[in-house]
Amino acid sequence: MLHYPKPLAKLVAELERLPGVGPKSAQRMAFYLLRQPKEEAAKLAEAILQVKETIRLCKECSNFTDQELCEICRDPKRDRSLLCVVAETRDLIAMEKTNEYNGLYHVLQGLISPMDNITPEMLRIRELFPRVANGVREVILAFNSTTEGQTTALYLASRLKPLGVKVTQIAHGLPAGGELDYADQATLISALQWRREI
Amino acid sequence: MLHYPKPLAKLVAELERLPGVGPKSAQRMAFYLLRQPKEEAAKLAEAILQVKETIRLCKECSNFTDQELCEICRDPKRDRSLLCVVAETRDLIAMEKTNEYNGLYHVLQGLISPMDNITPEMLRIRELFPRVANGVREVILAFNSTTEGQTTALYLASRLKPLGVKVTQIAHGLPAGGELDYADQATLISALQWRREI
Numbered sequence: 001m002l003h004y005p006k007p008l009a010k011l012v013a014e015l016e017r018l019p020g021v022g023p024k025s026a027q028r029m030a031f032y033l034l035r036q037p038k039e040e041a042a043k044l045a046e047a048i049l050q051v052k053e054t055i056r057l058c059k060e061c062s063n064f065t066d067q068e069l070c071e072i073c074r075d076p077k078r079d080r081s082l083l084c085v086v087a088e089t090r091d092l093i094a095m096e097k098t099n100e101y102n103g104l105y106h107v108l109q110g111l112i113s114p115m116d117n118i119t120p121e122m123l124r125i126r127e128l129f130p131r132v133a134n135g136v137r138e139v140i141l142a143f144n145s146t147t148e149g150q151t152t153a154l155y156l157a158s159r160l161k162p163l164g165v166k167v168t169q170i171a172h173g174l175p176a177g178g179e180l181d182y183a184d185q186a187t188l189i190s191a192l193q194w195r196r197e198i
Numbered sequence: 199m200l201h202y203p204k205p206l207a208k209l210v211a212e213l214e215r216l217p218g219v220g221p222k223s224a225q226r227m228a229f230y231l232l233r234q235p236k237e238e239a240a241k242l243a244e245a246i247l248q249v250k251e252t253i254r255l256c257k258e259c260s261n262f263t264d265q266e267l268c269e270i271c272r273d274p275k276r277d278r279s280l281l282c283v284v285a286e287t288r289d290l291i292a293m294e295k296t297n298e299y300n301g302l303y304h305v306l307q308g309l310i311s312p313m314d315n316i317t318p319e320m321l322r323i324r325e326l327f328p329r330v331a332n333g334v335r336e337v338i339l340a341f342n343s344t345t346e347g348q349t350t351a352l353y354l355a356s357r358l359k360p361l362g363v364k365v366t367q368i369a370h371g372l373p374a375g376g377e378l379d380y381a382d383q384a385t386l387i388s389a390l391q392w393r394r395e396i
Contacts, residue, residue: 005264007252011245018227018242029216030249031288044216045243047209051228052236054205064232066203090229105214126309 008034032087060131062107064089072096072105079103081137085128085156087111087144095142098180103140106131111148112155118148128156129163140165145172145190207230241364256327260305260322262287270294270303277301279335283326283354284307285342293340301338304329309346310353316346318353326354327361343370343388 004012012192015026033041038096052110057063058070072078072092080101092105102126132139139160143149153169160167173191174183183191202210206228211225231239255261256268263269268349270276270290280301284290288305304323330337337358341347351367358365371389372381 003269005253006260007245007248007264009261011242011249014242014245014296019230020223020226027288027291028218031262031286032217034249034253041246041250044209044212045246047212048231048239048243050205051209051232052239053235055203055232064203064206064229065320066205071201088229090225106304140244195238 057107059111061105062109062127063092063105077102081135082140083128083136083138084140084142085130086142087149087152091142091144101140108152111143111146112152113148114151115148123152125156125159129159132160132163132165136165138168139166141169143169232331255307259303260307260325261290261303270353275300280338281329281334281336282338282340284340285347289340289342295314299338306350309341309344310350311346312349321350322355323357324373327357330358330361330363332362336366339365339367341367 003009003133011026011033012023012026013196015021015029015042018026033044043193055064055067056067058065058073059068060073061070063070067074067093079102082101083106084092084095084101084103085106085108086095087108089107092107095101095105106124107126108125109126110123112118112120112123139156141153141156143153157167157169171194172187173194174180174187178187180188201207209228209231210221210224213219213227214221216224219227231242252264253262254264256263256271257266259268261268261270265272277300280299281292281304282293282299282301283304283305283306284293285308287305290305293299293303300396304322304326306323306326308316308321310316310318310321337354337356339351341351355365355367369392370385371392372378372385376385378386
């Protein structure tokens with residue numbers, strides 16, 4: 001049985017720790033980097049170090065930024081009376097891609113999960129309340145359609161409603177192009193519960 | 199539409215260049231690295247730089263190594279009269295995993311491909327002949343079952359046979375567990391052509 005030379009084994013191990021990367025693809029990536037000219041491979045290494053040097057959380061919304069405030073919080077054309085709460089920056093990006101939302105965001109950096117011992121105190125929830133008190137008319141909760149998403153939504157709704165702000169949640173139902181007879185039971189139950197008059 | 203802060207955009211772009219990594223998984227990896235403690239993310243960067251510093255091709259067989267000769271060429275228990283020719287180190291690793299082969303290897307670092315303008319001169323074919331002349335009794339060609347694999351096999355066979363060495367090729371046929379009525383035509387044709395008496 002072949003053993004990789006140590007530095008190669010180490011690179012494969014480090015690559016394997018990336019999300020979605022198994023032993024096979026880590027190996028492919030390592031061989032790719034080995035075949036690249038040294039300067040090209042170094043670019044990736046430098047980009048990793050650079051990002052850790054420069055990227056921080058936006059002081060307002062916890063989105064990633066290389067400045068004090070993120071691009072969205074700095075944008076004067078954004079509607080400051082609308083606040084969309086998401087779990088992760090990737091959810092924020094998904095919302096932005098719709099081009100349908102022009103308010104601000106609040107990134108919790110996770111979801112409440114009793115199973116994983118993630119309590120409200122471990123998320124950026126505390127920072128949410130002063131923002132809501134500051135002229136926000138509607139808080140839109142946009143979480144995954146999972147137990148954690150629902151737990152977090154219910155928790156936030158119970159904490160926010162006493163402040164007199166409108167709290168809404170994005171709909172759960174049949175995905176676009178989804179066929180009814182292929183939808184799972186949970187999706188159909190949500191779709192029924194979220195039904196509205198047309 | 200949101201723009202990533204520049205260092206983050208650069209990291210995503212560099213990750214996207216890795217094989218099998220699309221925009222979505224590059225984004226996931228970048229966010230993962232952002233969430234990691236700085237020292238953890240730096241480990242990957244260092245592993246990349248380290249590998250480029252230390253890993254080279256084995257002087258004998260062109261396998262990756264951090265020494266002059268690779269682990270296999272150095273192993274005194276290997277049968278030096280058997281030489282298995284493969285295209286890439288990953289093929290060598292696949293062969294090793296079988297635990298069925300105890301000879302040496304020769305890694306061509308590619309396959310002949312007129313379509314991609316890859317000629318025999320661009321591969322480690324020249325280095326093969328002195329090795330074969332040095333007491334090898336059988337050369338086993340182990341290439342992908344593709345046009346390029348077959349082209350390379352035929353080319354090498356035509357060059358090696360005049361040297362009086364036995365040249366064999368690994369079989370092409372029905373994969374293990376493969377069902378006949380699901381096999382594609384090309385596989386069945388190969389399986390038929392490679393048939394032998396039982």
